[in-house]
Amino acid sequence: VTRPDVGIGRAAERAERIDARFKGLAPSTFGLSLDELAAARPRLFDGAFTPPIMVLREEALRHNIETMARYARASGVEHAPHGKTTLAPRIFDLQLEAGAWGLSVGTASQVVLCRAFGFSRVFLANELVDPAAIEWILRELRADPGFEFLAYLDSLDGVRLFADRLPTARPRGGLRGLGLLVEMGPTGGRTGCRSVEEAVEVGRAAAAAGLPVAGVAGYEGGLGSVIDAAVLGRVRAFLGLMRDAAEALLAGGLVGDPGRPILSAGGSVFFDEVVAAFHAPLRGGTTPRTIIRPGAYVSHDAGHYEGLSPFSRPEGIAGFTLQPALEAWGQLVSVPEAGLAIATVGRRDVSFDLGMPIPLRLRRPATGEWQDASGMTVTGLNDQHAFVRVPEDVDARVGDWIAFGISHPCTAFDKWHLLPVVDADHHVVDVVRTYF
Ligand SMILES: Cc1ncc(COP(=O)(O)O)c(C=O)c1O
Numbered sequence: 001v002t003r004p005d006v007g008i009g010r011a012a013e014r015a016e017r018i019d020a021r022f023k024g025l026a027p028s029t030f031g032l033s034l035d036e037l038a039a040a041r042p043r044l045f046d047g048a049f050t051p052p053i054m055v056l057r058e059e060a061l062r063h064n065i066e067t068m069a070r071y072a073r074a075s076g077v078e079h080a081p082h083g084k085t086t087l088a089p090r091i092f093d094l095q096l097e098a099g100a101w102g103l104s105v106g107t108a109s110q111v112v113l114c115r116a117f118g119f120s121r122v123f124l125a126n127e128l129v130d131p132a133a134i135e136w137i138l139r140e141l142r143a144d145p146g147f148e149f150l151a152y153l154d155s156l157d158g159v160r161l162f163a164d165r166l167p168t169a170r171p172r173g174g175l176r177g178l179g180l181l182v183e184m185g186p187t188g189g190r191t192g193c194r195s196v197e198e199a200v201e202v203g204r205a206a207a208a209a210g211l212p213v214a215g216v217a218g219y220e221g222g223l224g225s226v227i228d229a230a231v232l233g234r235v236r237a238f239l240g241l242m243r244d245a246a247e248a249l250l251a252g253g254l255v256g257d258p259g260r261p262i263l264s265a266g267g268s269v270f271f272d273e274v275v276a277a278f279h280a281p282l283r284g285g286t287t288p289r290t291i292i293r294p295g296a297y298v299s300h301d302a303g304h305y306e307g308l309s310p311f312s313r314p315e316g317i318a319g320f321t322l323q324p325a326l327e328a329w330g331q332l333v334s335v336p337e338a339g340l341a342i343a344t345v346g347r348r349d350v351s352f353d354l355g356m357p358i359p360l361r362l363r364r365p366a367t368g369e370w371q372d373a374s375g376m377t378v379t380g381l382n383d384q385h386a387f388v389r390v391p392e393d394v395d396a397r398v399g400d401w402i403a404f405g406i407s408h409p410c411t412a413f414d415k416w417h418l419l420p421v422v423d424a425d426h427h428v429v430d431v432v433r434t435y436f
Pocket of ligand 1: 082085125126218219221266267268269293294295296297410
């Protein structure tokens with residue numbers, strides 16, 4: 001669906017012409033549309049691209065999407081992949097085709113982006129307190145009976161800001177399609193009510209203002225970046241607090257659809273804990289409708305998430321794996337000292353907040369010869385350069401192309417507006433456009 005009133009849409013995206021705005025694309029591609037570039041199937045190394053360039057590995061991307069969809073189905077939960085990871089409607093389409101319930105997003109602008117592409121189920125996993133954005137979303141609900149929207153509440157002020165817009169923008173047929181989740185947050189954490197009492201107070205105010213309370217949400221992902229008993233204890237206690245809040249809201253008659261209260265949590269590290277914690281019926285016998293929100297899983301990585309995902313940790317979950325789908329390609333521009341090579345991949349191109357890029361393999365353009373680069377390490381990044389330690393057994397030369405795995409997809413995708421999707425032989429099979 002193309003929505004000219006909100007900017008873009010699929011047809012406009014695919015017809016967009018490549019030009020100098022898109023780093024990594026060589027001038028030989030300028031003037032081609034995204035679809036024309038994909039149809040030409042250029043190989044990464046043959047002149048259509050100039051490093052640095054970030055690519056997505058098609059097989060890994062499809063594998064990850066299929067894996068999480070299968071896991072959600074097998075676990076009896078719904079999945080609203082967090083779209084802020086990629087901000088790529090092309091990837092959202094694949095996630096929804098695989099069975100995702102809808103999309104999570106983090107900001108009002110990301111809701112607008114989803115609507116510009118006609119996505120009908122959007123879950124803003126955040127508080128919405130901007131009156132203009134609230135009013136716009138209420139109008140969208142009114143204009144499109146197929147639009148479903150969820151967002152958080154964690155304060156009386158938030159309830160008031162939302163409720164204040166109702167008289168001017170009340171959707172036809174009441175507030176059909178709207179669900180508000182009382183957010184819980186761990187003490188010392190980010191947003192969210194810190195106690196069941198606060199949650200009930202917020203829920204009561206929302207219900208009194210005529211706002212539909214649909215359940216409880218939270219985010220456990222910030223509770224630890226190692227997997228040990230202390231972290232798992234904190235995660236389980238927090239998920240238990242969310243259940244307690246849902247039970248208290250139900251007991252108070254504050255949930256709009258008490259037969260199907262929503263419980264939502266789960267990033268890409270503890271979604272298995274969320275599935276386990278929300279599986280059992282709530283007090284009173286209601287089985288919650290669980291929505292998990294992993295986003296980073298879609299590309300996975302070769303660092304942070306590779307170490308933490310339940311699908312890639314050593315103990316694992318039988319039958320489920322993820323593959324790193326993002327690769328940053330640079331070129332060695334200098335080998336100034338023995339044991340040191342400098343590559344054209346910098347902080348502008350790759351994530352560095354949760355670990356340095358990980359050298360994978362080298363390719364010599366003149367011969368097409370490959371070398372394993374896993375013995376190399378990145379010791380530092382400048383804006384446009386990587387410092388790469390080269391062991392003695394690796395023959396690294398100026399001009400060689402080098403592929404890096406990345407650590408942390410969210411801060412890697414946002415550095416690219418166009419990412420070629422490549423097959424196992426590095427031929428382009430698609431082009432992904434992001435909207436950061
Ligand atoms: C509220 C919320 N939900 C879900 C996610 C997705 O988690 P992940 O990036 O680990 O996939 C995030 C990530 O920051 C988040 O903030």
